[in-house]
Amino acid sequence: MSDVVADMALAGVVLAGGASRRMGSDKAGLDWNGQPMLARIVGEVGRRCDPVSVVAAASSAAYRTLQGSGGPEAHWVTDEKAGTGPLGALAAGLADAAAAGREVAFVCATDMPLISTDLIDELLLGLRDNDDAAIAVDATRAHPFAAIYRTACAGRIRDLAATGERRMLAAIDTLVVNRVSISNPDWLVNVNAPEDLHRLRITAGGVPGQPGAITVP
Numbered sequence: 001m002s003d004v005v006a007d008m009a010l011a012g013v014v015l016a017g018g019a020s021r022r023m024g025s026d027k028a029g030l031d032w033n034g035q036p037m038l039a040r041i042v043g044e045v046g047r048r049c050d051p052v053s054v055v056a057a058a059s060s061a062a063y064r065t066l067q068g069s070g071g072p073e074a075h076w077v078t079d080e081k082a083g084t085g086p087l088g089a090l091a092a093g094l095a096d097a098a099a100a101g102r103e104v105a106f107v108c109a110t111d112m113p114l115i116s117t118d119l120i121d122e123l124l125l126g127l128r129d130n131d132d133a134a135i136a137v138d139a140t141r142a143h144p145f146a147a148i149y150r151t152a153c154a155g156r157i158r159d160l161a162a163t164g165e166r167r168m169l170a171a172i173d174t175l176v177v178n179r180v181s182i183s184n185p186d187w188l189v190n191v192n193a194p195e196d197l198h199r200l201r202i203t204a205g206g207v208p209g210q211p212g213a214i215t216v217p
Helices: 003-007 037-045 061-066 085-099 117-126 151-162 168-174 194-204
Strands: 011-015 052-055 075-077 104-109 133-137 142-150 177-181
Touching: 011 037, 011 085, 037 052, 037 061, 037 104, 037 117, 052 085, 075 085, 085 104, 085 142, 085 151, 085 168, 104 117, 117 133, 117 142, 117 177, 142 151, 142 168, 151 168
Parallel strands: 011 052, 011 104, 052 075, 133 177
Antiparallel strands: 104 142, 133 142
């Protein structure tokens, strides 16, 4: 990794406001090696990003359960416009990162327990001067919630969400994007149902770390 990339200051944005319908319970609070999954994600992202923001409505299970309960520090963003879905959450997170003085932000979802700072660095290397975003891809698809975005995109994404658009692919189509083939597709594995979590625990054997949840600075 070049010195320029190593020295680049970037924010982290973790999207934690999903309904978790297939899981049957809030994914942010699922146990992963003795700590809530959201705590695992925030702790790992925080090794490379500062600040780290968690986007979730104040009415969400993630916020009600985890904020202020001790563990890796994160800033909660609860002002996303209701009903705007993941596009609204992404816009809110990027706007928060911009307000913190960051020009770029790593964005991920709360259900990716194998995420690594190596993924962040590979995406940074893939962010070209004229790109709005560098998005991780594997053999099957692009992953817009494992990506580096320029925070200046917040307004365009917010305006798109205001039209009623909810598809992330529609947002990608409005941006200049570099699709980055990452070296380890396991980083992108997410859990959507109980069987996903059970299978991942068996194959991955958990992730080293200390128990903890999320605090509000």
